[in-house]
Amino acid sequence: MFGGAATTERSQQVNSVADRPDVPHLIDRFGRVARDLRISITEKCSLRCTYCMPEEGLPAIPAANLLTPAEIARVVSVSVRLLGIRDVRFTGGEPLMRRDLDEILRLCSDAAAGVPLSMTTNAVGLEHRAAALADAGLTRVNVSLDSVDREDFARLTRRDRLPSVLAGIRAAKRAGIGPVKINAVLMRDTLSGAVDLLRWCLDEGVALRFIEQMPLDADHEWARANMIDAQTLLDELSTEFDLREVGRADPSAPAEEWSVDGTDATVGIIASVTRSFCGDCDRTRVTAEGTIRSCLFSDDETDLRAALRGGATDDELAAVWRGAMWNKWAGHGIDAEGFVPPTRSMGAIGG
Secondary structure (H helix, E strand, O other), X not given: OEOOOOOHHXXXXXXXXXXXXXXXXXXXXXXXXXXXXXXXXXXXXXXXXXXXXXXXXXXXXXXXHOOOHHHHHHHXXXXXXXXXXXXXXXXXXXXHXXXXXXXXXXXXXXXOOOOXXXXXXXXXXXXXXXXXXXXXXXXXXXXXXXXXXHHHHHHHHOOOOHHHHHXXXXXXXXXXXXXXXXXXXXXXXXXXXXXXXXXXXXXXXXXXXXXXXXXXXXOOOXXXXXXXXXXXXXXHXXXXXXXXXXXXXXXXXXXXXXXXXXXXOEEEEEOOOOOOOHHHOOEEXXXXXXXEEOOOOOOOOEEOHHHHHOOOOHHHHHHHHHHHHHOOOOEOOOOOOOOOOXXXXXXXXXX
């Protein structure tokens, strides 16, 4: 039942919905309900982070295979009106690589009025587009930033673009996009810079969340023995800050929070590996090619694009989606014997 561990029971359940209750929302066999949609809109990226992208980038997706702005808006509309989605986030690759991102946001804002539209981005070039994206309907951003040391940043991303990233973060704040959250992947090479990154985020008034590195790198070099876990990070940060555990306000929220130096400021840790929250997962994903992916670690994908382009009604699209989510796995199973990472990397799936 876990990611990468193919079992007879699992294979028998794939695509079986005979025992699914007749309810409209995206429930799975374990009683979890998906309310959070992550929709990738491109495989392209302006950086080459070692834990995400191969140095040469991902294989290009033919333009005809990508969902169009109108198709993306229809997917969002169906998810909100018929399936109970309450939050939509655009991912990649890098969403800013889509020149029509403004149009995508406008159409989705019209199709799902009142639903927050956010984006996970590396912020390269965001300084030039933040105001227009805010006008189009973007409400908040999560920025991937692992170090504020320029040499470390260039080594990790294989691009010397830190000044552009920092300018993009500040432009988002000026444009009223918020809250701005910083996501930093925990790595052995950047652990010594964690204190400086937290101090920078506190000074800038942005929220920082560290993420345990998961086996989703394109080069498949992840090893449990080499990863930095949440406790190691807490020990490092505690050399400079007084941290008090706050916990999770929402059980489905991936980050556990700690208050910093007795203030209202917090730092979060998403301990995806050592403190798995799969049992409370409320996410559903759509890849850039228009396939439904119920779990980051499952290679099972359901083709929604074919139904979109084949004349399916909104109700029929919703039914396909419900079936895909009903068969969601119990969890990623990283600690299970025989675990095999998914074929796609994080950049190809959409975070």
